[in-house]
Amino acid sequence: MKICDNFEQLSTFFDILKDSDDFYFVQIIQRKKDGIELPSYTSGARTIRSFYFFNKKHFLEQKEYIKELCRNNKARAYFWINPRNTVDVACESIKQFAELIQSGNTKQGIAVYDRATGSSRSAKYDKLWIVDLDSKDIEYKNTVISLIEECRPEGNKIKYIIPTINGYHLITSKFDKHLFQQKLAIKQLDNLDIHNDNPTLLYYEHN
Incomplete structure (x- = not known):
């Protein structure tokens, strides 16, 4: 389980x-x-x-x-x-x-x-995104995190790392998606789903 x-x-x-x-x-x-x-x-x-x-x-x-x-x-x-x-x-x-x-x-x-x-996110707060990683590989996760942090704007963009059944949700502040996709391509990595206002996993038991 x-x-x-x-x-x-x-x-x-x-x-x-x-x-x-x-x-x-x-x-x-x-x-x-x-x-x-x-x-x-x-x-x-x-x-x-x-x-x-x-x-x-x-x-x-x-x-x-x-x-x-x-x-x-x-x-x-x-x-x-x-x-x-x-x-x-x-x-x-x-x-x-x-x-x-x-x-x-x-x-x-x-x-x-x-x-x-x-559909009604409060505009009083800085918007958070979810970058969906469908892998538990630690090296891969760290590579993706590094690529996100290299993107504009400057500053720490990884706010939380939430485990899922098959991987992780990286909860981030906004960053340059186009530049991120370019960096993934250079590393020969597949594009990743980036969700602008979605839920993350709170609880699940999987048999």
């Missing part, structure tokens, strides 16, 4: 929150890729539950419950790395509800708040 438990490391994200309306978004998701049989109407994944955490204490209090939900549903817990704000999410929800009314699809309204949360 492989277990990825990133609760302690990701709990430090809460230290930067500036406002009582700011929060982090966590979702427990079943994936067809993990061998789960899902209804045909899903797009390869199904949300079991969503959480909205405004502080570290509440986040850690729910740790065992989240783990239990993951085990019972053979699901993964994901942590969106960029903070959200309730005002931003409310405004985006209103916009999405209006679009549903106009298109006659109000049955989909039950999922609006989660969708709005997923």
Whole structure:
């Protein structure tokens, strides 16, 4: 059995929150890729539950419950790395509800708040990216980190290194993607997926 438990490391994200309306978004998701049989109407994944955490204490209090939900549903817990704000999410929800009314699809309204949360990064914080490494090779990881640090702008760009089942998520500040791709090509390395506002892995048990 492989277990990825990133609760302690990701709990430090809460230290930067500036406002009582700011929060982090966590979702427990079943994936067809993990061998789960899902209804045909899903797009390869199904949300079991969503959480909205405004502080570290509440986040850690729910740790065992989240783990239990993951085990019972053979699901993964994901942590969106960029903070959200309730005002931003409310405004985006209103916009999405209006679009549903106009298109006659109000049955989909039950999922609006989660969708709005997923698409509403708070602009008060410097944006974080995820560089997805699908390998546990330490030398390869260190090479990629060095190439990122060589890119513009100057300064430390690697903020966190989050283990996944098959590799790592490098949580970074923004950098010159084009230059990074050039450096990968020079090293004869494949291009890597860079996610501008996605979740990282919080918890998963893999048999």
